[in-house]
Amino acid sequence: VKCKCQMGEFKVHRVRFFDYMPSAIRAMAFNSHTERLAVARADGAVEIFHFADNYFQEKVIPGRDRRAIEALCWVGHRLFSAGLDGEVTEYDLENLRARYSIEAYGGPIWAISSNSQGTLLAAGCEDGTVKMFEILEERIQFQRNLSRQNGRIISLSWHPSGALIAAGMMDMVRIFDTETGHATHRLLVERGVGASKSREVVVWSVAFLSDYTIISGDSVGKVQIWDGLTGTLIRTHLVTKWDVLALSISQDESSVIAGTSEGTVVQFQFISSTMGQQDKHWVRTRTFKNHSHDVRALVHTDTAVVSGGMDTQVVVRPLLDKVEKNTQESALRKIAFPHRSLVSCAKKTGLLLFQFPDHLELWRLGESDGNGTPGESLPVKRKPEKLIQLKRKGEDHICCSTLSPCGSWLAYSTVSSVRLYRLQLSSNKISIQKVSKLPKELRSVHQLCFSSDSSRLFASSSLSSVIVVALDQTECKYLHTLKHKSGECC
């Protein structure tokens, strides 16, 4: 396409060959004090969105092979995750990597949750145990198991007092006394009708309220309200024909949202049927249809319903009784694309570098020699061509990548290493050569950038410092580090 503007005429390349494939959202957790939303994706990546800063995707911790996160949990400013690899991981949000992982020895972990005091972390495991970890200053330490059950623990919810825990399992919800470790009540969840009667019902999510009400969402599509003290069922709401995969309660416990396999989010509110009356019930109020696929993660903030699932988008739906209508605040937000570029361009040689989690692709742009009027589509003489596909080494996913403007250097990094390659592009052939000896200062790097004359490589490192490296014909030498003024990390 040819385009004319004040700066002169130039050709616009429309690139449709970047097969970017986003990853499904598996879990979310909101930190109301810092207004950060943590999102865990199916490929093991963890993203942090800053809600107060226009929902900016502040941080991205790349995933890794074999890491399958099932649950996320904030404890103060610390972020923990657990998953099918059977480990509880704490993240270093300054250096954007996992700080450490500890094996729970209970098999795959399906749920983690901390008590409101922030002293204990409970993990629901495949082997039927709820494992308690003490949250210490620099780490967590295994304390004890609660009484082991016969089925897997799928979901967990602490009572705000910390004395009881509700665990969603197969066919039932178990209530544990956290002090003695014994199960006190068993809430039996009814199976489906007809063909589904022979299949166990999975209690995908539970919520324990301060007045000892327990709300459960299961695979038959029911949202059930129970009395946690007597262990009896109060009310059943059939919300969908398929699964209710996620639940979230609001801070003031007056509203609950349930996410379904159909992509809908249903809201229940604790209100009285007639104005002014004292008897309140949980009544189904709103239904939101903002997703095309299953909703697997939900967060109920003070003003909005945040949902995410298999369609990979984070949807923020402000509640119109909490925000002013028809303002920017009340608008529906869909966060669909990454906020950092996955494409680098070598302007002088017309090369594009596409970043995928497990490999990089180097393409050469197509060419057209036609002349035409502005706005016209020009005929393509030479089609765009994929020159190189570079697979990454190791298990960590690619964090960042970049091409030098001259097109002769390519660099990428993971949380554990940095790799630099020399490219030589002649008329028909391209050769790529790895630069083997890199300065040891280039280790855990989140951003890479070449200088405009391609003589320097800048790398952002820990403690907000920038490492400057000089590039020569085939080698690279460490020059110096630009440190943050105050010497502290921001």
Add this chain to the structure above:
Amino acid sequence: MGKKQRGKNASLQKKAERKKAADDFTLSLDSSDEEAPEEVTFEDSKAQAFQSLKEALDTARREKEQLREKRRKRQEFFQEQKKNKLLPADVLEEIDPTPLKKQKQSEDEAEEDAREEDGEKEEGHAKERRKLPHVRTLKGSYTVTTVTERKAAHYQRQAAEDFIRSRLYGPGSCRSTSNELLSLQNKRGTNKGAAVQFVKKDWACKEKAKAEKLKKRWLHKQQMSSS
């Protein structure tokens, strides 16, 4: 007190005692129902009681002893097994130069047997594990590696993944493919079109290739039959 009955054998005497003791027990399987119950002296019955008590205590003690014996034997067996599982003492010394505890002495006996089979195992492992990372080579022909894959954990993880896959995508989940969804949209829309795999060039490549092959084969068969 009545005089002791002589001439009656012990079993009858015992039966009589039982009869006497169970006052309310009217049913009796005894054939000698008509006879009057025998009188037994107090000393006799006391002696009998003591005897039975002593026997009970004896059996209890004997059982306890037996259990203890059994437990001791099992413990020993486990110890033996554990010793056999460990590598011979000198191999362990090389790997970790801190001195071993008392086990070392008892290991010397187990060494002879264990050495042979461990020697083989070592070699085999050394050969396999040379490919894996985190290998530390020591003096001699020993290598120390960290085990990266744990079979049992892997199996459990696989089971968990299968569970969630079958729940979300398995039978009963009523899902359709995007091909189906878009094809239906095409066919029901205002501008009716064909199913998506015919509209988009790069969809369903494998099916198209298979269809091509089948077509070729059919044409070939037609030619053969006509010729």
